[in-house]
Amino acid sequence: MRAMSLGGVSSFDERPDPLELVDIPVPQPGPEEIRLRVAVCGVCHTELDEIEGRTLPPVFPVIPGHEVVGYVDELGQGVTKFQVGDRAGVGWIHSSCGADDENLSDEFQATGRDVNGGYAEYMTVGQDYAFPIPDVFSDAEAAPLLCAGAVGYRALRLAGIKKGQRLGLTGFGGSGHIVLQLARHMYPGTEVFVFARSAAEREFAMDLGAHWSGATDDEPPQQLHGIIDTTPAWRPVLAAMKALRPGGRLVINAIRKEQADRHLMADISYTEHLWMEKELKSVANVTSRDISGFLSVAAEIPLKPAIRSYALEDANVALRDLRAGHIRGTFVLQIT
Secondary structure, X not given: OEEEEEOOOOOOOOOOOOEEEEEOOOOOOOOOEEEEEEEEEXXXXXXXXXXXXXXXXXXXXXXXXXXXXXXXXXEOOOOOOOOOOOEEEEOOEEXXXXXXXXXXXXXXXXXXXXXXXXXXXXXXXXXXXXXXXXXXXXXXXXXXHHOHHHHHHHHHHHHOOXXXXXXXXXXXXXXXXXXXXHHHHHOOOOEEEEEOOOHHHHHHHHHOOOOEEEOOOOOOOOOEEEEEEOOOOOHHHHHHHHHEEEEEEEEEOOOOOOXXXXXXXXXXXXXXXXXXXXXXXXXXXXXXXXXXXXXXXXXXXXXXXXXXXXXXXXXXXXXXHHHHOOOOOEEEEEXX
């Protein structure tokens, strides 16, 4: 089968094409596993973290990709939840202990990092970590829902927002534009304030119904009850903590933060950024319940992500475009 393989850690500045197109054997499903013929796979910022070593795969080579939509083409022994021909999706969680806090477990394995993922024509996954895709979504629309959507759903719940309160989103890429639509559905009357680097992203936010949009360091017209940060940088953390009202909470929705502007955190002021019972919380992975619960809510809306498609062989191009920023929606690889 065709696959895009990562052979080791490298910098995009030194190696702009880190993934190699390879031809490898089709994987065989083990007990209680299904094999998917992959149709599409979303492209996520976490792939950049894997390539550049911020969240390190345990072994190389590895096939990235964790926003996978495909069709079951073979069943392992003991599979009862799927039949051949069913459509299913796989997110960042490939397997874990099954507990309510399985996202925090030492047994957690990530799709496309700890095991091979969806930048390939076929992949395998346990039946408990594959999810039926609602009919309302096309394959391409469903792919980003499995990570950008599901982890955004978890972040929104962790933000503790109530109906009518004010929510901020800093960074407006794949996850941010989904969370905005989700928040307007789940919390009617909640005003959403968007902080983004580019004018195009800010315009996109307003098109989707944001109450206000501004640059990362702009002061919003009102202080906010909760803010979700989806960026790889540190500057938005300081700006967001300053924009919170007393008792507000910032939720950082990122697997890793980059190092380039970490020095800015030396400017943190207890009085300005933290005092008055402000809170700072991170999102760690997702659970299977996050994905299944989110897909159900997303189908009710129905949520419609903006999509830009690439061929599997153009995965390096998609990753470079993602790294360059100024994204309007999400990227997906069309595979079969």
